[in-house]
Amino acid sequence: MAEYRFEEILRRLKLKVTPRRLAVLEAMARETSFLSAEQVWSKVSPARKMGLPTVYRILDELALSGIVTQVIRDDRQLYYFLCLNEKHHHHFVCTSCKKVEDIDLCLADELRAEVAQRLKGTLVSHIIQLQGLCSHCAPQEQQK
Amino acid sequence: MAEYRFEEILRRLKLKVTPRRLAVLEAMARETSFLSAEQVWSKVSPARKMGLPTVYRILDELALSGIVTQVIRDDRQLYYFLCLNEKHHHHFVCTSCKKVEDIDLCLADELRAEVAQRLKGTLVSHIIQLQGLCSHCAPQEQQK
DNA sequence: TTATGTGCAAAGCGTTTGCAGCTCC
DNA sequence: GGAGCTGCAAACGCTTTGCACATAA
Numbered sequence: 001m002a003e004y005r006f007e008e009i010l011r012r013l014k015l016k017v018t019p020r021r022l023a024v025l026e027a028m029a030r031e032t033s034f035l036s037a038e039q040v041w042s043k044v045s046p047a048r049k050m051g052l053p054t055v056y057r058i059l060d061e062l063a064l065s066g067i068v069t070q071v072i073r074d075d076r077q078l079y080y081f082l083c084l085n086e087k088h089h090h091h092f093v094c095t096s097c098k099k100v101e102d103i104d105l106c107l108a109d110e111l112r113a114e115v116a117q118r119l120k121g122t123l124v125s126h127i128i129q130l131q132g133l134c135s136h137c138a139p140q141e142q143q144k
Numbered sequence: 145m146a147e148y149r150f151e152e153i154l155r156r157l158k159l160k161v162t163p164r165r166l167a168v169l170e171a172m173a174r175e176t177s178f179l180s181a182e183q184v185w186s187k188v189s190p191a192r193k194m195g196l197p198t199v200y201r202i203l204d205e206l207a208l209s210g211i212v213t214q215v216i217r218d219d220r221q222l223y224y225f226l227c228l229n230e231k232h233h234h235h236f237v238c239t240s241c242k243k244v245e246d247i248d249l250c251l252a253d254e255l256r257a258e259v260a261q262r263l264k265g266t267l268v269s270h271i272i273q274l275q276g277l278c279s280h281c282a283p284q285e286q287q288k
Numbered sequence: 289t290t291a292t293g294t295g296c297a298a299a300g301c302g303t304t305t306g307c308a309g310c311t312c313c
Numbered sequence: 314g315g316a317g318c319t320g321c322a323a324a325c326g327c328t329t330t331g332c333a334c335a336t337a338a
Binding site for chain 1: 216217218220222236238239245247248249251254255258259262263264265266267268269270271272273274275276277278279282
């Protein structure tokens with residue numbers, strides 16, 4: 001994930017290439033799980049002094065442009081995850097190590113048919129969130 | 145949805161039967177869509193003076209006990225919906241009139257298989273949220 | 289009687305905003 | 314040079330909490 005990639009990405013999104021934006025992208029690219037804005041902030045190299053509002057602003061821009069996925073958890077905080085996979089997909093989150101993995105299977109067609117048949121309605125959008133144990137954590141849990 | 149039903153429900157949940165709790169249940173039973181705490185508050189008969197914190201407390205209890213479904217929307221507010229359907233199911237929300245309808249189809253088995261095969265992981269829980277147009281609103285949208 | 293429920297006011301706390309000054313292009 | 318960024322501090326707004334009083338059982 002070379003740095004020039006991030007510059008390209010920013011240019012494609014019509015955002016100016018600034019040290020803060022690069023720092024946020026770099027920090028997020030290192031992560032395998034959803035992070036809160038404050039967590040992202042703490043992961044940004046301390047050398048790059050930046051305010052928390054700036055982190056929020058940058059994350060918002062990236063979420064708006066689609067390369068960052070934003071979820072709200074039960075603690076009412078927003079969590080962010082950099083996802084460069086452009087194809088439609090869903091996420092599986094390990095409840096133990098928090099790692100995020102892509103699920104390419106999408107059952108929208110089945111759901112659309114169900115909505116059409118039973119409710120006589122039209123499915124427009126869907127959110128599917130999957131939780132469980134990843135290949136690394138599942139065996140360990142069994143031992144407990 | 146006679147009142148004694150609500151008393152029964154409260155007793156089953158080991159909650160004291162109070163006018164406030166009955167008022168919240170009555171108000172929610174009249175609704176067909178998710179409401180914020182403040183909206184629930186405004187729907188409660190004004191005669192039953194009650195504070196907003198009380199509404200939050202009651203909704204929390206009901207959500208905890210499972211007869212109220214709680215979702216967080218993009219505006220970061222909590223929304224509540226009374227759902228007495230005890231069988232596992234998902235919800236379809238009409239983006240136009242906001243009506244909530246139950247979807248009995250659950251694709252957890254397919255998703256579980258996908259998680260097992262591709263990720264070698266174990267699916268534990270899933271959230272499926274469906275949005276679209278209900279049978280009443282879909283035809284109207286087509287005209288536009 | 290006593291464990292529980294409730295009103296009121298105040299605090300909490302992620303997140304957003306206003307605005308002055310700075311940077312990228 | 315000028316549009317777009319960012320820091321700082323302050324505001325925002327939904328939700329929660331503390332505590333005294335009231336109420337169901």
